[in-house]
Amino acid sequence: MTPAALVLEDGRVFRGEAFGAVGSTLGEVVFCTAMTGYQETLTDPSYHGQIVVATAPQIGNTGWNDEDDESRKIHVAGYVVRDPARIPSNWRSRRSLNDELTDQGIVGIAGVDTRTITRHIREQGAMRAGIFAGDAVTDVDTMVQAVRDSPKMKGADLSGAVSTDETYVVPANGERRFKVAALDLGIKFNTPRMMAQRGIETHVMPVGSTLDDLLAVEPDGVFLANGPGDPETQAHAIALTQQVLERRIPLFGICFGNQILGRALGMGTYKMTYGHRGINVPVIEAATGRVAITSQNHGFALEGEVGQKLDTPYGAAEVSHYCPNDGTVEGLRCVDVPAFSVQYHPEAAAGPHDAAPLFDQFVTLMDEA
């Protein structure tokens, strides 16, 4: 057994054993309450820079299934689990989670009391942390200092780190009905896949793309992807969004994209205490009262409350969705321009498919434009 320690910036230390790669890693420690889909979680670019604590205790049971990656690599900074599987078991599994983490150099820790850690984060908020495994385990003061020297998530601009360097195209399944320019703030594989199922050809474009780059694609719609970091740092994406709104190009944003649209409309954002990370989060659509169980992964949110009407340079807008757990803004809808966004993940992966019809709404918006 190789020793490992999870060290938090407030000085708490949880000792366990190494899992995955040995060494050290730093990041913001957050917890995810999903019981399935660890592979999708690990490869979700929105987790970039974060050390993820899995609240589900038995992790790795179905091994690594290559079709289930949500991006080209594991993005989490570190992984904290209680009981990793000794062997993987699934007819599609190619290798074990432990092997994959090791191959990709992801430092993890196992055997810790993940519930205590989760309760601590819930009460104290997400904070900086480090996992130190093997020889990296040193005296507590040194480790805590290393954590305190690491950058904070508030004010972090991480889009560049996860965005594609060059535009790539995901063709539509069957006949192409629409072209969508998707701004890659940390997009997951399943998003273009679900758009493709609806006849959309997706041009996934670097975060630094200009309006001209976008227009060059002659898009029927623009998509703002999910992604990591503080939305306040995204001046470029926000300005780009405003230009798209001015041109009345149908626009759909998810997660980080919801925050970008909100800021483009003049709303503020804030860092939540511990965020929403799980696949069981209820969202209510204000107009119908219907509940969707959604997949979520965000540590920042829009300021505002349900039913709030906004008077923006692009006409009226409203808060269209909210989370009944805590009242968080979960969606926006512009009344006068064809734009809407949600704070959650209609592409799921991992998570329930309740929100998939949002892609159909995007199609309708493009149809009507």
Add this chain to the structure above:
Amino acid sequence: MPKRTDIQHVLVIGSGPIVIGQACEFDYSGTQACRVLREEGLRVSLVNSNPATIMTDPEFADATYIEPITPEFVEQVIAKERPDAILATLGGQTALNTAVALHERGVLEKYDVELIGADIDAIQRGEDRQKFKDIVAQIGGETPRSRVCHSMDEVRETVAELGLPVVIRPSFTMGGLGSGMAHTPDELERMASFGLAESPVTEVLIEESVLGWKEYELELMRDRHDNVVVVCSIENIDPMGVHTGDSVTVAPAMTLTDREYQHMRDVGIDVLRAVGVDTGGCNIQFAIHPDNGRMVVIEMNPRVSRSSALASKATGFPIAKIAAKLAIGYTLDEITNDITGETPASFEPTLDYVVVKVPRFAFEKFPGADKTLTTTMKSVGEAMSLGRNFTEALGKALRSMETKAAGFWTTPDPDGATLESTLEQLKTGHDGRLYTVERALRLGATVEQVHDASGIDPWFVDQILSLVELRSEILDAAVLDEPLLRRAKRAGLSDRQVAALRPELAGEDGVRALRHRLGIRPVFKTVDTCAAEFAAKTPYHYSAYESDPAAETEVAPQREKPKVLILGSGPNRIGQGIEFDYSCVHAAMALRADEYETVMVNCNPETVSTDYDTSDRLYFEPLTFEDVLEVVHSEQESGTVAGVIVQLGGQTPLGLAQRLADAGVPIVGTPPAAINLAEDRGAFGDVLTAAGLPAPRYGTATSYEGAKEIADEIGYPVLVRPSYVLGGRGMEIVYDDSTLADYIARATEVSPEHPVLVDRFLDDAIEIDVDALCDGDEIFIGGVMEHIEEAGIHSGDSSCALPPITLGRTDLENVRRSTEAIAKGVGVRGLLNVQYALKDDQLYVLEANPRASRTVPFVSKATAVPLAKAAARIMLGATIKELRDEGMLPPSGDGGELPSDAAVAVKEAVLPFHRFRTPEGQGVDSLLGPEMKSTGEVMGIDTSFGKAFAKSQTASYGSLPTSGRIFVSVANRDKRAMIFPVKRLADLGFEIVATQGTAEVLRRNGIPCSEVPKHFEAPTGSVRNAVSVILDGEVVMVINTPYGNSGPRVDGYEIRTAAVARDIPCVTTIQGAAAAVQGIEALIRGEISVRPLQALQAALKAQTGSTT
């Protein structure tokens, strides 16, 4: 959408007696429903024939009808109550079938009653197999290929297409009754014809085999706004082929990728919507092919089910409670999650622990029954446990079973077990299959070999392999140091298991001492529905071992109120069922009201006691000494423990009393030494002698020679049994030396610590059961019950009447005097149950149990006195006088002197014989004896014995006949007593058929009858024997008493089995026949009506001058 305003009055239908496939989970769900509906200001009427339920306590409904759950009786209730709506989705298959019958008879329309929850169309779409398959196909899902058949010809045709093996599933039966897998043409013929007979609509589904596929269940909820949530996923460790009620199951699903799980969720939701369950819960089963992921939908229950109860306890999301709210119009987002107190119920619970359920079987009660697990449910109960990983939860569940084996390595391997024989054994489902998996791995099998043999997913097999490897480490370690012991505990091993591997530690106590010295104790985590995302308001805890010595325990300090721990009764099994849970729940209610902090400890997910609402705190824990001691420690750390109650949960907690007391735990109520006094025959004999009370002569023996010496001295027949048993386990009446020798040979554990008791058996005595309270000074007789069958039938299996119907005043006075002498002689503080036999005007004491008995709920309901509540108060120091003064007990008098015009209550046992078959497909014997075999009971209550008895029969197995042909064949000794009842039946217009000897006696007494040969007499020509006549359905009732005073009571087996197969009343005692005659007369006069318990109890209280 707020509550509907057009519903003011709801009739809730319960599930009736506890039977295999339908246990107290429906008391839990029904109790929740009643509570919710009343909180919402609705009038609630309730029908349920089971007196041992909490839901039939008068305070849970406005009008409680303890009446048979048949369309006829429920119609009477509807006519009287005129409810706006009926809620039938929380009462199991019984309630659902009754609702369908009411619809078909036009009753719902006639009285303009709406079915809420699921309407008739939805019920039929969910339950009708073909309609259901069509729906699954419509939404793009798959089901196993199959065909619905209504005759054996159709069955044969279908199998010609699908090939064997096939699964046979009768429509509209519960717990999978009559279903199974046919591998051969012979099996097909037998099983399909049985299935056709069992199905009320003569319909079976013949289906492609998905044997060996992985099996899953989803619990879903839908509201009238079409919001749907999945409450829980459950994975069966036993693959397809074993009924889910008989499988070891795990929540959440352990071996699904998110893709597979979400596909299952999508299909589940689409099915739920297409079936059209408007509001409430449903359960859908799936199978997944392990090699290619192909998923098929197996079935759906459009109602709350056993799995819903499990899912509720596993997640903290109270499905039944929420289903009741949804049924009256609320939507999920309008209902608050009790556990967090802030977030809404419109979410999906997420778990940060693993839940394991293990079924409890009772094959030892049914010699000859086929023990192979199939798609017909055979288990009688279950235990659930929670742990922070799979092995921890599994270990806790295995040691919760109250069986000889309490986890791996606690019993020796079977003689001669080899790797090959063990792998062979794994091929079919059997009780204890995971023990077999462990043994195979220990004998050198690979994970793959075990998976191939059993179909169990390799991940689970590997988890068990991890325990096998840990075992080697523990065996090989030079010393059991802190890290290794901590790992062992974290993997779920009990102190007893560790002790078995390390003999030098001097047993479980030694391991515990070492563990405590090393500071290794469990922490207590919380079931909070949300994996700690939100703070939990409800203290629902389970223990876990963490690696971190400083791991956090979540039990909040509470120092204001003294705490009382109530130890529950563990998994249901024959002899220990819902009745004990009833008493535990009552204790919690009474002590909560008396300003104690009540703490429940139990591991049975079906019960009301494990509802987080019942007590102030709930520990979902095994009831072993180790686990209970840690709970006590946790509670002592967080406040002051005033006492632990062990006498309400049956034998399980009672068996812990002495050890707990020795460990310094304060036991309240009857002290452990007094409990011992009652159970130790010698000491108890001294108590009787001192009080001048006679008991049947007896002796204890540790060998055949000793037993024979005693038998010779006191004379045959004798009753033999092991000491310290509940439910008459291993008890037999023995008539001669050779049977005695045989018994001793079979009783493998005869030793000086476990002697065999040999009692004189009192033939033809009247058995009397008494429940009483004693505060150390005064006694209060709760009720005196007269058994209808003679002594020798286990009290749990006999029907009985209260007030006693034939006992004279002097007998009753004698009973009171004797009970008082015993209560004081033993030193009872709380409840006492005494069984007497009255023979030749002499009252003999058979046994005394200083604990809550099985009859406490029945007596409480019949006499309107909450005995268990009073007992709990007495245990904490209240006196009978104080309880009389405050109104919990009547101001004067007691249950021993009920007014002569008090209503008569009859308790009848419900027996599971028709669920068991021998491996050859024959029925098992339905004869009653001293060993208890019933799973549940019903109560019939009315103004006279005949009416009450008729109701009890209707409620337990269908109505007594009012016309037709009755078959009579009785033992010589019963022939004289038989004449009057049979003559009365003939006078009432029944046609009598009898065997030769019986017929001769009847004719001599002027009773016309025809004659049939006995079953072993070869039929001649066209003459059929008794068995064929019964099997052909030409008989409406059987009266058959066992032959001979001198032989074993096994004759007539074929006749009784035939009656069970035809589901007709089968009376096996002459006293039972006389009672049946009274019942039949009442039925023929048509004077049986319904009356709510509240009215009956008010009348009784008025008669006795009680104020409450």
